[in-house]
Amino acid sequence: VLIAVAGAEARAKMSYRVDFWVQAVVVFAVQMGLAWVVWDAVFDESGASTIAGFDRQGIVVYSAAALLVQRLTLGVVFDAGMSTDVYEGSLSRFLLYPEPYPAMKYAQQAGALAPQLVQIAMFGVALAFLFPGAQVHPSAASIAMGLASCVVGNLLWWAIAFPVHSVAFWADNVWSLLLATRLVSQLLGGMLLPLDAFPAWARPALEVLPFRHLFAEPVQTMLGRRDVAEWSGNLAQGVLWCGAFALVGVWTWRRGRLAYTGAGAG
């Protein structure tokens, strides 16, 4: 049932072709172009040959890869979240289904990632041609390991966002809360800047926090900057964080269901 749900969502998302191409090409080009311009200016004005362990082209590749990985790990946060179902009352429908609601929603958002997967494949190849001189060394194995990290990253974001969505049982709007969670994750997870660019005193804290498993680890792994031992250790940490947030999610879900009345009811 869950695979069928994911498949249906994937077909639905792929049918919006204009949105797909605007998202795939134009939005990505705009975001990557900005990263390129910023890092170009930083390298020019500092005269440095490497920053945060990357050369000029390498850091642009990192930024572009982080943008692509973000689409895969964060997925569709706002449209397919539980808060929408709570506000619209459509949660009632899901509660009648034989499959657990969180599993159904996860399958739905996993299916919605189909366009992002196509975009990663398209631009991943394009990046290799655009920056042949970058000092990063992706290989088939590193990309496969990186994709596994993306799966864990996606699950982790789902586990982080689920309790935040659950606040919808008690509050009238959680959009700001979700956006705040995303802002923190992007900054502390290596989406805006490589984590090695942070001051030395901040890095141990960033290592401990869960956010690097959302962006930095999948990207560094894909770019061939993690060996198998480092990767597997990081993957295990990511899975542990998923478990920790899942426990919080289960607790909020159980409490929230008691408060749920369904739109129009009560």
Add this chain to the structure above:
Amino acid sequence: MIRYLRLWARFVAFSFSRALTFRLDFFFRVGMDALWYAQYFVYFAILNAATPTLGGWTAGEVRLFAGSLFVYDALQMTLIANNMWMFPQLVNRGDLDYHLVRPVSALFVVSLRDFAANSFLNLLMAIGIFAWILSGYEGPMDAPRLLLFAALVPVGVFLHWAVQMLFLMPVFWTHSAHGLRDLHWSLDSWNARPVGIYRGWLRRALLTLLPLGVIVSYPARILIEGPSLEVPLHMLAVAAAFYGIVRLVWSRGLAAYSSASS
């Protein structure tokens, strides 16, 4: 003019009473904006640790730019962001009809009806952060710079509104503003970087055709480089040109608008 100001005052009063009904969301949004400021502050601090200047501006000047960005963003979030979010839905659902029959400009109502009371609190916070940055700024600072800056920030907000409207108004013909709205959000981050980092044709384009490089950087230039005639004239000329284009596209859009029920 007085009539429009009184109408806007009613919008503000109504928005405050509505915002205080949803108190939890009120504070969530305040917290979200505070985190946005923190994100940019840390971002620029890290970039400035890697380079002595960014776009030709020193760390202190970039901090001043960041402060200007926060004030501008809080203003646009307070005055227009909610309205821009709702505009495509007004067109798609036919709710624009209600505004078209009112005896005031529909463009005025559509653009300024929803005053975000919660973001107003952030505006006060942004002004506080700006004042704190200003107090630690080591370069020259005087009243003419501050006055001209204060006059140009609203022009930047106006320009931001005009650019955003141009991205949203195709909804009159396409019936979906999803892709273009995403594109505008992405492009909007280009105005959150000092204009000096853009060079050549890109810089020229960002100062004229798509004036994102003008919106925040030009008021900040006044603070950093001192008052000049070039900056305000450039901003006013671009703002006037874009307002003319918005009016033109708006009237064409209304001609194409058929309401949801027809």
